[in-house]
Amino acid sequence: MKSLKFKPGLVPGVATILVSLVLWQVASLFFIPVFLPGPLYLLDLIVEVYSDPESYSVIWKTLVRIFNGLVLSMFIGTGIGILMGIKKHFESFMDSWIMVLLTFPAICWAFLSVLWFGLSEMAPLLTIVLVVFPFVSMNIWEGTKALEKELVDMATVYRADRVMMLRKVLIPQLMPYIFSAMRIALSLSWKIALVGEAFGVSSGIGQKLIYWFEETRVDMMLTWGLSFMVLMVVIEIVVFRLWERHTFAWRHKIAN
């Protein structure tokens, strides 16, 4: 298998991580664990936390929120991005709004959502969508500028209807932009989800973080934060990379 071969960048990458872990471990020897725990100490804590089945339902709650927020942001963001690309007056209407939304602080949305929707599921969802969709729209809008007019003309001559034009001509050309938007959206969504959970619904990983913050337990905050980060990286690598490879298979598919 080709993918199992060592990549040239792998060895220095692994070495850097190992050196950092050693330095971290050494530094932690000078502090008490609740202030700065070492990686070995953390590993013990992670094992302990995840031997409690309750922890998985905490993670699951957060994952569901991230998933919902991500999907909704992608749909709204892609729709607006495409419309901005193909309708001139919609573009001039939206582009300043996108700029405003991009600069608006995420933490404000988190608080506002709680004030508007209380401690319901709507609050973290709205926070994620309002923060993430403008980034998605920006990316897709950028992508529409690279659409090939030649292909659109071809499809017009053959009288492709709107749905065919969108599904077979426009979206496939936007796929690289949709994937990069989805990467940004995922990395933003999970961070925003934690903020929303901390200040709003009081459940999920965000609630754990704020709880252990109030107890001044850096070790427990890192346990939850780091383990969840690792999960997100794994999802990014496994799900997105495989999906992307499958989507762009036409670029190097050889007959039979």
Next chain:
Amino acid sequence: MPTDQNNGHGNVVVSVNNLTKKFPDPMTGEEFVVLDSISLTVEKGNFASIVGPSGCGKSTLLNIIAGIETHDPSDGGTLDVYSHTDAEQPRVGYVFQNARLLNWLTVEDNMTFALESQKIPKDLWKERVNKYLEMVGLEGQQKNYPLNLSGGMQQRVAIARALAIEPDILLMDEPFSHLDEITARKMRFDLMEILMHSSPTILFITHDLGEAVFLADHIYMMSTKPARIFKHIKVDVPRPRKPEDPQIFDLEKELVKEFFSVLDAQEAEGD
């Protein structure tokens, strides 16, 4: 695009009458004339070719006929494309200078894209795909992706896609000009072969008089700036033709001479 049915127009498929097209100059904003009073007729089963120098506005004319560029009727002229099938609108096939395939779809799906767009019943798709892929010499390539094909083969797929809708009119815009000469020559012979088996109605644009004389029954010679048709010739040489056939060769020589005299006269007029 006009959508008239065939109601008493006989065999006429494309009828262009005194068509004029003006473009605003992007620098000055002044309008300049791209196409000046163009008239031509293509009848069912004809192979008509427009020959003119590069950049003379030939592609603009084809795009107007295809409906991807507009002409302002107030500039004068009419354009009609008549359907000879029971389709609501005339079917137009277009082979561009480059293949313009959807690289993310297989060869077969590229062809069914056109068939579906034309609302051709689904149960006909498989038969059409197979028939026209075989006609362009690409049998067995249904599941292959365009990027695995050479430039010439991609252009063959584009031709198969255009033929598969069984168009009322097949527009071809210098379809072989991006290919190397050996491949282009082979493609011209193969197109000749196709013409002898089925007789599509074709409007073919080229800057290559040899190509036009070799392929077409009707040649419209076009001058440049603005584009005018200054001569219409009928080529009465039966197919299959050979480029070295003295009749073909002499006609080409004669037309080249005429072309230069017209262009020179135009230049002298311009000075």
